[in-house]
Structure formats: structure tokens, C-alpha cells
Amino acid sequence: MAKLQTPHAVRGTQDMFGEGQERFAHVIDTFDRVRRLYGFKGVEVPVIEPTAVFARSLGETTDVVSKEMYSFDDRGGDSVTLRPEFTAGIARAYLTNGWQQHAPMKLATAGPLFRYERPQKGRYRQFHQLDAEVIGAAEPIADVELLGFADQLLKELGIASGVVLTLNTLGDGDSRDAWRAALIAHYEAHRSALSEDSIDRLGRNPLRILDSKDPRDIAINDTAPGIDDYLSDAARDFFAAVTTGLDAAGIAWTRNSRLVRGLDYYRHTAFEFITNRLGAQGTVIGGGRYDGLIETLGGPATPAVGWAAGIERLAMLIDAPAGDAPDVVLVPLGEAAENRAIALIAALRRAGIAADMGYKGNMKKRLQRADASGARYAVILGEEELARGEAALKDLRDGSQRSVALSALAAAIIAA
């Protein structure tokens, strides 16, 4: 009989349990709490969308679309794609559900995304993001509020000191196009001195040459035209309003005029929250304004801003959260006591007390488990105690123990 081979997990996916899962959950819990503080409504959208949703909105030449999407034909012959990002799918939902009536909409969601990439630390094929969007608002105050949300999230996660907000503007459509043309002219003039990668970028995504790490490119970037010289008055005013708003809100930021973003849809504000604690994967939250996106999906001109945060990356940066521990563990001795304990534990749980009880084991075993669970108390139910209508309430931290009437047990635990 041949041995059965256990299938392994798909490359770039992960199984989470224990501390890893607790970190992950804590990031989402914190996000969900802060999101309410800022008036962002929860939204749920499909993990799978028609391929066109992403292909059209992200830009055909971007890496995400050209080589990283999990796309396949379903049984009906339609091309569908596992979402590689949130924004395009949310924009699609906005249009197909007629959510224009709710504009401006402040939306938040979290969940898995899929990108066929080479896995590294903080980088997976199935990864998870927090996402926040403001759709249907052209005002710079929306940018400020959105950034404030991100900033407070990081603070409440306790990692703000290791992360900095870097900010830039890409200008409006006209500004961006003019700057882009000037950059192409500049790089074409120095084409022979560029790195191979950047010559390739010149054709696909010239803005990306700006943050190249290749020394040959860095020299040419020094003399490259800056966005500030191509900003229209409106674009300049917009950016100024965002930065003064950030200052007013007490949100620290630094300008990085070289910051560009990979996806084609960004306009005006672009930003990244960056840390140096994750190696090459330093971006922890990234986003910007995408006023042109909804039109590319066949909708009306609709201004919008948003960001996404890598849950795995945030989870690696935070301190280990306190794990789940019951308030109390019941330790029945004998069959009769176990039956009483079943009734008692139900009553404790209904009273809002986190109570647990092993399925089997002698007293020693049960106390060991109670201790390992991190519970504050053990309730020992033996014949002697039950005969008196009492139980022994044992404090597992200092070992002290006292008798409490069964009817007063819940109150005693809550009071402690």
C-alpha cells in the first residue's frame, strides 16, 4: 500500500493560529473600532470579479495586470479574476448598485487579495488588506480625514513612532500629463545612460524611474523635472489645502516629490506610510486620490480617495497582543459534580463570564490545563463543597482559595 502524500499548502499562502492569528485579528479589530470613530461604513464586496474590472482600471501595462493576476475562465466561459486590490471592485459596486445617491460615501473593508508574486517576508500570494475609501468627494478635507484615519490607526496599534507618512502630489490630469511628457523627454535624452530596467520602464511607466535604486538612474533623476514646475494653479491649491489640513489636524508628514504610485489611476494626493523595519517591503499603508478611475469603468466623473494597508505587515510590527483567556475554568471532581458543573458553566456564560471546562481529566490534569489557559480563577466542585451548596474559588495567580455559595459565584467573579 503506497503511503498517502499529504497535500501541502499553496505557495505564498499561510495558516494562522496562536500568536500569529491573534496579531492578525488585533489589527482588524483596531481598524474596525477606529473606522467608526471616523464615520466610515463597513462594506463587503466579492473576492472574484470580471477580469475587466481590474484590467481596465489599474492600467493594462502595470505589473499587477500584466503578470500578477489570478485570472481564469469560469465554466460559463467568462474571464474572472481573484481581486488583486480593493479599489476597483468597490468602484464597480458603487456604479452597479447606484450608490451615487449616498455620495459622498466613506467606506471601509478588509479581506484577502491575490497576486501571483514571488513570496517574501511581508509579501504573500494570498495577502490581506484593510481598505478605506471616500467616494464622491472632490474636497481636500476628504484627503485629510482619510489620512487622519490612517494616522490614528497606526497610533492605536502602537507603531506610529516607527512609521512615517510620506506625501506627494501628482497634480490633476493635465498637470500629470505635462509632467509625464517632460520626464519622458528628459529620460529619452539620457536613454543610453539608464539602467536596463529603466529603459523598460520608459515605455511602460516612466514615472517609476523616479524611485529607481540603480545608481545609474539616480544620477539622471537628480536633474529630472519635478512635478512642482508642472502643477496647474488648481492642483497647487489643492495640495496646499491638504497639507495645511494635515498640519491643523496634527498629522505629521514629510514631502517626497519623487513619490509616485504604481497604478495608473492616481491623481493629486499620493502617499505612503513607510517603515524601515520590514526590509524591502517598507510600505505599510499606501494610497492616494483616483479621480479618473470611476470613468474608466464607464461611470460618471467621480472624485475619490483611498488607501490600503497590509494586515500581515502591520501584524508583524505590533507588540504581541494578550491572547484569549477565559475568566474562569471549572474543575468538577466526579460524575455528580460534572453534571452540576454543566449547569453552572451555562449560567456563568449567560452572565457574560468567559468560562471553560475540560472534557475529561482528574483534578491535577484539570488544574494544569486551567493554569495553561491563562484563566484568572478555577472553580473547584467537589462532593464536600456541593453538599454545602458551595464551590471553592481559587485565584490562580496567588493560589489563594475561598468558599463561595454557588448562587453567588457569578457575582463574586464579576466583582473580582
Add this chain to the structure above:
RNA sequence: GCGAUCGUAGCUCAGUUGGUUAGAGCGCCGGUUUGUGGUACCGGAGGUCGCGGGUUCAAGACCCGUCGAUCGCCCCA
């Protein structure tokens, strides 16, 4: 997609220039203690050395391939 390093118990690792039945710590299970955990002591289970092929009298050690992880590039959260 490219380059590099690594893959030995659940975890962290040791394992001489290839040479008997592959080890340690932690963890897990049991016992010392048939009504008292955390400490201590004693004992036990658990590995076809990632997988496949090759070289050799002999491979955990060497070679090739493959899968996976990690680091960098690319890209991104």
C-alpha cells in the same frame, strides 16, 4: 520573471575530512502526588534528515533536479 542563501523531532538548533541503532534544549504525554496548578525530579512518545535521482563499499553530509522558506532585484500592502 532574475540572482543568492538555506531545508535534521511540534519549535530553536547540534551532528568532525562521507563511516554502526541520528542528538540536545524547549514543548507534548505519563509518573513522584487516588482533592490542588505554576517549581523540582524520574520516565516516555515523536525523525523514511523537504522530495526525487546520481556518485560511493558506505550519503543527513558530495553532485543534479524539484518543492518550499528567507534575502535582494522587479513590483507592491
